[in-house]
Amino acid sequence: MSIILRLDRVMADRKMSLNALAEKVGIANVNLSKIKTGKVSAIRFSTLEAICEALECQPGDILEYKKEE
16 A cells, blocks of 8 residues: 555654544544554545644644555
8 A cells, every 4th residue: 555654653752542542533442443553445534634633743744655666
């Protein structure tokens, strides 16, 4: 996949647990865990917005594009 999710890195930088972030964002731990591990094929903008608000970051801090070779 060309899009890499860096949510785990941003969470670690902010010292925020999966449970705490899930509560702030308002989604289930299981769904947030799938986003964190990159096991999703899509993410709603509203969810991305809530994650960015909770972590005080930009979408580019969480998402990275890597060209496939």
